[in-house]
Amino acid sequence: MKTLTITRPDDWHLHVRNGAVLKTVLPHTARQFARAIIMPNLKPPVTTVAQALAYRDEILQAVPAGMDFTPLMTLYLTGSTTVEEIKRAAQSKYVHAVKLYPAGATTNSDSGVADIDSIYPLLAAMEKHDLPLLVHGEVTDETCDIFDRERIFIESHLSAIHNNFPALRIVVEHLTTAEAVQFVQSAEATIAATITPQHLLFNRNALLAGGLRPHHYCLPILKREHHRLALVAAATSGNPKFFLGTDSAPHQTSLKENACGCAGCFSAHAALELYAEAFDRADALDKLEGFASFYGADFYRLPRNTGMVTLEKSTWQVPETYGDNGVAITPLKAGETLSWKLV
Ligand code: DOR
Ligand code: ZN
Secondary structure, eight states, X not given: OOEEEEEOOOEEEEOOOSHHHHHHHHHHHHHHOSEEEEOOOOSSOOOSHHHHHHHHHHHHHTSOTTOOOEEEEEEEOOTTOOHHHHHHHHHOSSEEEEEEOBTTSSTTOTTSBSOGGGGHHHHHHHHHHTOOEEEOOOOOOTTSOGGGXXXXXXXXXXXXXXXXXXXXXXXXXXXXXXXXXXXXXXXXXXXXEEEOHHHHHOOTHHHHTTXXXXXXXXXXXXXXXXXXXXXXXXXXXXXXTEEEOOOBOOOOHHHHSSTTOOOOOBOGGGHHHHHHHHHHHTTOGGGHXXXXXXXXXXXXXXXXXXXXXXXXXXXXXOOSOBOOTTOOBOBTTTTOEEEEEEO
16 A cells, blocks of 8 residues: 655644534544644634634644644734734743734634734834744735735735835745735745645535535635646755645634635544545645645744654545534535545
């Protein structure tokens, strides 16, 4: 049987929520990944170091006994975040980055930033204290087509941020377009990016052709095939600017299969297997370890993991749903057969 053994990976973009959903989803991530960058878009959002520490404790309590998993916390940037809080975050050994959500761009982003220029003093503080900025790169302008929102955000905001704060480390999260790949490739080494499994595996037909498939709806939205091909080329290129971030974003099935369905794909149940499938199809399994286990740690200036994990090429069927006691979450590729399995 064909197997692949790599250094234990990390997930550099993850939503685990809280309460009962946290208890359902976290074991899936802990089984595969040593660490994960935890997104702060809870209700209410995690805006202070004190809140991040409390959330970290809740996550640690949800790690199953005997599993070793480290949550890496982030703060949610708002119009009222202070320079003092940024400094406190930079000094905390548990807070690793600050997340910028343009207000209204996605799930629980209402408290995000409405006027990007107004946060320049905070970006200056992050640059000074060397605290990375994580960006949900989409404009929210109602007149801007949803398929153009990432490209326009890069043109109208991200380039200016990078030019004004060249030493600020920025992760452009969940890339979805060829233009974003191009931006990251040609920017300075302070700019890196995460890529999700769904954006490597699907184009927008998977969402819209032959029926509307709400479990393929996430933000930024799936794009055309030529964008997917650009993402696969970037992820499998061995360029350390591109690394693994699932953006696994669980929602109750009833909130996805809904007249106004929530954005987010739950992929934590099979994250590494889904990436292995994408890399295998591109005949680039030899590039998976760098993408999954090295480049993110290097960018965040954290030590690489020392343990190993093994994947084997064998088929298994994804369950239709995960959860109990009132939690029901439909995973990505529910009921379908995957070709790689974590041993
Ligand atoms: O699809 C998404 N879901 N994109 C995001 O940016 C947020 C996420 C969520 O929190 O559900
Ligand atoms: Zn996300």
